[in-house]
Amino acid sequence: PPSEPPKNGHHDLIVVANRLPVDRKVAADGTTSWVPSPGGLVTALEPVMQRNAGAWVGWSGSAGEAPEPFEARGIRLIPVMLDEREVEEFYEGMANSTLWPLYHDVVARPQFHRSWWESYEQVNQRFADRAAAEAAPNALVWVQDYQLQLVPQMLRRLRPDLRIGFFNHIPFPPYELFAQLPWRRRVLEGLLGADQLGFQRPADANNFLRACRRNGLSTRRGMVQLPGEPRFGSPDHHPRREVNAAAFPISIDARAVQELAERPEIQMRAKEIRRELGDPRVVLLGVDRLDYTKGILHRLKAVEELFEDGDLEAQDAVLVQVATPSRERVDQYQKMRQDVEVTVGRINGDYGKIGHPAVHYLHQAYGRDELAALYLAADVLLVTALRDGMNLVAKEYVATRYDEGGALVLSEFAGAANELPQAFLINPHDIDGMKAQIMRAVHVTPKEAQRRMRAMRRRVFDHDVARWASTFLKVAASAVEPNAVASVS
Numbered sequence: 143p144p145s146e147p148p149k150n151g152h153h154d155l156i157v158v159a160n161r162l163p164v165d166r167k168v169a170a171d172g173t174t175s176w177v178p179s180p181g182g183l184v185t186a187l188e189p190v191m192q193r194n195a196g197a198w199v200g201w202s203g204s205a206g207e208a209p210e211p212f213e214a215r216g217i218r219l220i221p222v223m224l225d226e227r228e229v230e231e232f233y234e235g236m237a238n239s240t241l242w243p244l245y246h247d248v249v250a251r252p253q254f255h256r257s258w259w260e261s262y263e264q265v266n267q268r269f270a271d272r273a274a275a276e277a278a279p280n281a282l283v284w285v286q287d288y289q290l291q292l293v294p295q296m297l298r299r300l301r302p303d304l305r306i307g308f309f310n311h312i313p314f315p316p317y318e319l320f321a322q323l324p325w326r327r328r329v330l331e332g333l334l335g336a337d338q339l340g341f342q343r344p345a346d347a348n349n350f351l352r353a354c355r356r357n358g359l360s361t362r363r364g365m366v367q368l369p370g371e372p373r374f375g376s377p378d379h380h381p382r383r384e385v386n387a388a389a390f391p392i393s394i395d396a397r398a399v400q401e402l403a404e405r406p407e408i409q410m411r412a413k414e415i416r417r418e419l420g421d422p423r424v425v426l427l428g429v430d431r432l433d434y435t436k437g438i439l440h441r442l443k444a445v446e447e448l449f450e451d452g453d454l455e456a457q458d459a460v461l462v463q464v465a466t467p468s469r470e471r472v473d474q475y476q477k478m479r480q481d482v483e484v485t486v487g488r489i490n491g492d493y494g495k496i497g498h499p500a501v502h503y504l505h506q507a508y509g510r511d512e513l514a515a516l517y518l519a520a521d522v523l524l525v526t527a528l529r530d531g532m533n534l535v536a537k538e539y540v541a542t543r544y545d546e547g548g549a550l551v552l553s554e555f556a557g558a559a560n561e562l563p564q565a566f567l568i569n570p571h572d573i574d575g576m577k578a579q580i581m582r583a584v585h586v587t588p589k590e591a592q593r594r595m596r597a598m599r600r601r602v603f604d605h606d607v608a609r610w611a612s613t614f615l616k617v618a619a620s621a622v623e624p625n626a627v628a629s630v631s
């Protein structure tokens with residue numbers, strides 16, 4: 143290990159995430175443009191980084207040479223490059239065909255390939271090297287999500303002066319599932335390079351602590367105690383340390399979401415959307431990345447049966463399903479897209495009328511404005527995830543509804559359910575139960591809807607993303623003096 147930390151970096155706060163907040167798109171004619179990246183991680187971190195001076199180290203979303211650091215959307219961006227093979231093995235492979243399904247309760251079958259793991263190590267090292275080169279002495283580096291679980295340990299080896307935080311945006315699985323991972327020990331060691339580990343729910347933090355105990359470490363009140371030998375998770379120059387693991391449920395910039403919804407043009411657009419849909423009595427809405435964890439097929443099944451039973455009728459009720467394209471080269475996503483599209487086609491064939499499809503399916507990325515208008519236009523938002531770390535769409539819907547109208551149907555298996563118990567909670571595997579809750583949401587009285595929405599809004603506005611970030615950063619920054627030996631009793 144270096145005795146003196148390199149002095150070349152000058153950023154006091156660095157976020158390291160697989161994705162930059164903007165995605166490079168290369169058109170057929172070779173011209174490039176930058177568009178907002180999909181997903182909850184970017185939604186949450188972008189406003190945090192816009193308010194804090196700092197840098198964001200991440201990948202541009204396409205293979206090939208990384209551009210020079212640049213400024214976009216008010217943030218200093220430092221691109222890291224992935225080549226074609228790394229996109230396949232690290233991103234589409236290890237991250238999204240192994241860890242993603244494994245951590246989401248094996249909703250899909252994870253694949254284990256040694257070459258993918260090697261690529262994962264290599265790419266994690268590249269992110270760690272880049273962050274190490276950019277960080278000022280004693281800086282705080284905040285590593286994000288399952289794609290970069292080895293970075294904390296790699297970074298600590300390179301720069302023992304840094305404070306290191308890690309936040310996992312997705313669930314951390316029960317040990318019985320985590321144990322399937324051939325590299326489980328390496329992953330734990332990687333994470334334990336951090337001073338502070340954050341998870342979405344207390345259950346995720348507990349799953350992590352249990353994994354540590356099952357691998358021979360002791361834990362006390364959320365602290366993992368690393369022994370003072372160059373053994374497990376204990377890089378030699380850091381003899382004894384404690385690592386804290388706790389829940390920090392992520393959130394959104396609720397005020398900004400509401401301000402957008404209050405703009406007259408967004409309200410006009412919401413009315414226009416209802417008109418364009420043929421002025422149905424009931425508008426149901428789903429907004430998700432097209433991902434098998436989101437339970438889109440389960441939702442469609444429930445809606446199909448409601449049309450079949452006559453509880454919903456096509457001129458009277460519609461489902462608008464926005465499905466953002468995601469991870470389109472991964473087999474399981476291609477298969478899922480086919481299943482969704484066949485199902486939508488079948489429902490429309492069976493229950494649609496001329497000029498009145500039962501399901502409006504939109505496989506497109508929408509801007510914030512159009513999403514806000516859709517949230518305002520919807521009577522019921524359907525969040526039916528089979529497993530989800532948090533689900534920010536649920537919180538965005540609540541923040542949008544300054545009119546205290548609308549109803550939220552929310553899966554118990556989304557982290558958001560812990561915070562929003564006033565939603566119409568469902569188990570998406572229980573199709574009859576889900577149908578009954580959807581119909582309760584459709585028929586809810588305005589007074590009851592308002593009571594529920596008001597309580598949920600209070601929660602989302604009190605616990606917004608600024609509070610999430612400041613709480614995490616405060617504990618991470620106050621971690622024991624970097625080179626001191628933690629007292630382990």
Ligand code: ADP
Pocket residue numbers: 180181182183185429430431464465466506507508509510513532533534535536538
């Ligand atoms: P995940 O992180 O798994 O994608 P979340 O619900 O936590 O799920 O976050 C999704 C984010 O992506 C939300 O901020 C949502 O507004 C945004 N989003 C989802 N679908 C679209 C879309 N079609 N166009 C633009 N943004 C979208």
Ligand code: G6P
Pocket residue numbers: 160161180181182183184287288311312468469
């Ligand atoms: C989820 C993950 C993020 C990821 C996002 C979009 O929110 O937690 O880490 O960035 O999905 O997925 P993608 O593969 O497009 O980055």
